[in-house]
Amino acid sequence: MSKLNKNTIVLADQAVFSGGSFLITVLLARTFEPNEFGLYSSITLFNYAVVSLLNALIIQPLQVSLGKVENQKTYVSFNFWMQLILVVFISFGLSVLMGFQIDLLKDFSKLGIGVLIYFTGFILHDYFRKLFLAKAETQNAFIIDLMTTLSHISVLLYVYFNHSVSFEITMYYIGLCYFPAFIYSIIRINPTFNELKNWKSYGIMHIQQGSWLLLTTLTQWWSSNLFIVTTGFYFGKTALGAFRLVQTLFGLLNLVLQTFENYVLPEASRKLAISPTDAKKYLFGITKKSGLIFGVILTILFVFAKQIITLVGGAKYVEFAYIVQGMTILYVFIFIAYPIRLSIRMLVLNSRFFAGYVLSLIFSLLTFRYLLKEFNVTGAIIGLIASQIITLAYWQYILIKNKFVLWK
Numbered sequence: 001m002s003k004l005n006k007n008t009i010v011l012a013d014q015a016v017f018s019g020g021s022f023l024i025t026v027l028l029a030r031t032f033e034p035n036e037f038g039l040y041s042s043i044t045l046f047n048y049a050v051v052s053l054l055n056a057l058i059i060q061p062l063q064v065s066l067g068k069v070e071n072q073k074t075y076v077s078f079n080f081w082m083q084l085i086l087v088v089f090i091s092f093g094l095s096v097l098m099g100f101q102i103d104l105l106k107d108f109s110k111l112g113i114g115v116l117i118y119f120t121g122f123i124l125h126d127y128f129r130k131l132f133l134a135k136a137e138t139q140n141a142f143i144i145d146l147m148t149t150l151s152h153i154s155v156l157l158y159v160y161f162n163h164s165v166s167f168e169i170t171m172y173y174i175g176l177c178y179f180p181a182f183i184y185s186i187i188r189i190n191p192t193f194n195e196l197k198n199w200k201s202y203g204i205m206h207i208q209q210g211s212w213l214l215l216t217t218l219t220q221w222w223s224s225n226l227f228i229v230t231t232g233f234y235f236g237k238t239a240l241g242a243f244r245l246v247q248t249l250f251g252l253l254n255l256v257l258q259t260f261e262n263y264v265l266p267e268a269s270r271k272l273a274i275s276p277t278d279a280k281k282y283l284f285g286i287t288k289k290s291g292l293i294f295g296v297i298l299t300i301l302f303v304f305a306k307q308i309i310t311l312v313g314g315a316k317y318v319e320f321a322y323i324v325q326g327m328t329i330l331y332v333f334i335f336i337a338y339p340i341r342l343s344i345r346m347l348v349l350n351s352r353f354f355a356g357y358v359l360s361l362i363f364s365l366l367t368f369r370y371l372l373k374e375f376n377v378t379g380a381i382i383g384l385i386a387s388q389i390i391t392l393a394y395w396q397y398i399l400i401k402n403k404f405v406l407w408k
Contacts, residue, residue, distance in 0.1 A: 013142040017129070018255045020149030024174075025248040027156040029241070029313040036167045038237025039107050041244035043115060043171075045229065047122045050090060052221045056213040058083045059127060061206045063134045071198065076131070077191040078202045083127050091120050107237070114172030121178025128185040140188050144181035151177035216354050223361035223387060227368055227380040234372050242320035243380070245313050250327050253297065256290075257338060269346050279346065280406055283339045287406075294335050302328040326381030333385060337392040339406055344395050352398045359394055360387040 029037050062079050069075040095116055098109040108115055125148055132141035155173045159165045165173075228247075232240030264286055272279035301308060305324035309317050344353050364387055371379030399405060 009138040009142050013138065013145055014255065014258075016142065016149050017145045018251065020145070020153065022248055022252060024149075024152050024156060025245065026312055027153070027160055028170075029245050029317070031156065031160045031170075032167050034238040034241050034316055035236070037245070038232070038239070038241030039111075039167075040171070041241045042232055042237060043108070043118065044122075045225065045232075045240075045244065047119060049221060049225075050119075050123060051126050052217045053214065054083065054086060054123065054127070055130070056217040057206060057210040058086070059130045059134070060213050061209040062131070064209070065205060066134055069202075071195060072135075073192070074195045074198055075202060076135070076189055077194070078199050079131070080189060080191045081193075082203075082206070083124075087120060087123050091116050094119065111168050111171050114168055114175055117175030118171050118178075119175075121175045121182065124182055124185075125178050128181070128189075131189070132185075137188070140185070144185055147181045147184065148178055151180065216357070219354065219357045219361055223357045223364060223391075226361070226364040227371075227383045227387075230368050230372060231377060231380045235377060239320075239377050242313075242317055242323060243377070245317060246309070246320070246323045246327055249301075249308070249312055249324070250331060253294075253331060256294075257334070265342050265345060268342060272346055276404065280404070283342060284406055287339045291335065294331075298328045298331055301325075320377075323377065323381065326378065326385075330381065330385050330388060333388045333392060337388060337395070340392060340395045340399060343399055343404060343406060347399075347402060347404060349398060349402070352395070356391040356394045360391045363387055363390050 028040055032040070058079060062075075066072060066075065098105055098115075101109060125144065128144055129141050132138070132144070152174055155170070155177060159170050159173070228240070228243055231243055264283070268279050268283055271282050302325050305321040305328075306318055309321050309324050341353075344356075364383060367386070368380075368383055371383045373379070375382060
């Protein structure tokens with residue numbers, strides 16, 4: 001497969017994955033009541049937390065080690081079985097907790113096996129997608145994303161036009177939608193139990209790499225999501241659902257920023273090897289050009305917040321238009337921070353990169369109660385903006401200390 005074809009498939013896959021996630025979220029928000037959509041949002045938020053943990057232990061070490069091992073087939077098999085064992089273990093633990101009828105989990109318990117099927121399918125799909133990308137099998141990643149996205153959209157369109165289908169049954173259906181892609185992925189990787197003698201060394205390698213990655217992942221996830229999670233606890237599932245709906249809307253901007261990172265960072269790193277001045281000019285120039293487009297998009301989102309959230313989620317979410325406006329302000333700082341973030345990564349200041357998130361998390365832990373109590377949901381937005389500014393300021397300070405200043 002030519003490089004051009006691979007790049008085309010990567011872009012197509014990202015469009016299917018991100019665009020599909022956005023459309024699925026919109027269909028769910030429009031089909032169900034805000035409290036039901038909020039329950040779905042809380043489940044999905046938990047899924048992402050588990051994905052982050054498993055990625056740190058399983059898939060991220062593979063991403064850097066796959067090209068170094070002698071027998072890739074054996075290593076991939078080890079990796080898959082470890083992922084599957086952990087997913088089964090967590091699913092079993094969840095089923096036991098749900099069986100105890102704990103007050104905190106009573107809404108999840110009502111969903112029964114549907115929530116466990118959705119959880120398992122979600123986690124394994126994310127794993128297979130990243131595994132195929134790590135193996136440079138972009139076509140397989142695209143196929144499983146397309147299969148799952150089309151299945152989800154088909155089911156949700158049926159549910160949208162057939163109002164007799166309950167939320168509980170819908171969760172069961174969208175969970176089952178993951179399994180055609182699961183079967184396809186199993187066939188493609190064909191995991192075995194060969195050369196078990198190597199598994200010990202693979203396990204040690206993952207523990208050594210994963211322990212640091214797990215700490216970083218936990219810090220990053222909580223620094224980014226503490227205010228979101230606590231919003232659900234303080235103000236209920238409806239507020240959490242509204243927040244997640246707005247986050248999904250801004251997820252389209254995250255796609256732009258991710259593309260920015262995937263393409264700009266390698267090019268800036270190449271220029272840095274030749275001339276730090278050229279690398280700075282390149283980052284500044286790209287930021288300046290893309291800033292105009294980003295600014296126009298954020299201005300539209302801010303001015304037409306009510307119309308946009310109504311279009312996405314329906315009239316029942318219009319009271320949460322202020323969240324859209326607050327998020328536009330947050331994304332101004334996220335955009336400003338991006339070239340600084342890329343510079344930290346480009347200079348391989350990994351400990352400083354981690355420290356920025358530690359400072360952000362410490363601030364969030366110290367202030368979330370006060371901000372939510374005094375300002376309600378707006379307090380969560382204030383906290384997210386302040387956390388971003390703290391991280392931005394710290395990274396900028398580190399760049400100045402390393403005599404790498406972008407803004408001159």
